Amino acid sequence: MPRLSSCTMSLRQLSVAGVALIGSLLLAGCTFPTTAPPAMPPASPTTVPIPTPTPDPIIDTGPAKGAMGETETDAEGTIRYTTVAGDVGGLICDRFGRAYWQLDREENNAGFDCHTILGVGVVVIPTTDEKPR
Incomplete structure (x- = not known):
């Protein structure tokens, strides 16, 4: 009789092992859904x-030597400079940090060049104009 119970025990262990094997095989086939990172658009x-x-x-x-005239600024921020005796165009430019093409005459909106002669009482307006090409 002891032999029968040891056989029964082995059969029981075998069936538990078989159920465990079948369960693990079934679970191995199951996969959990994974969320893949979103595809990155091409750079x-x-x-x-x-x-x-x-x-x-x-x-x-x-005021500085060669640019001693008076200035006035209007509501829009435009500066008007009135020349006095002894003013020099290049020094007026220096006073305002401008180049010669960035000074306009108020009376005819004409610019200056190297040959411009300034008379007393001429009103000039410093501008932010770009250099003409």
Whole structure:
């Protein structure tokens, strides 16, 4: 009889092992859904906007030899400079940090060049104009 119970024991162990094997095989076939990371769009070249150059502000550094005239500024911020005896075009430009093409005459809005003669009482307006090409 002891032999029968040991056989029964082996059969019981075998059936538990079989059930465990079948269960593990079934579970091995099951997969849990995985969330894949979203597909990244292909890299496209980015265009960096080119900033528009901001002209230097017009700053009156004050009277200096060759640029002793008076200034007045209107509500829009436009500076008007009135020439006096002894004024020199290039020194007026220096006073306002401008180049010769950045001074206009109020009376006819004409610019200056290397040959411009300034008389007393001429009103000039410093501008932020770009250099003509």
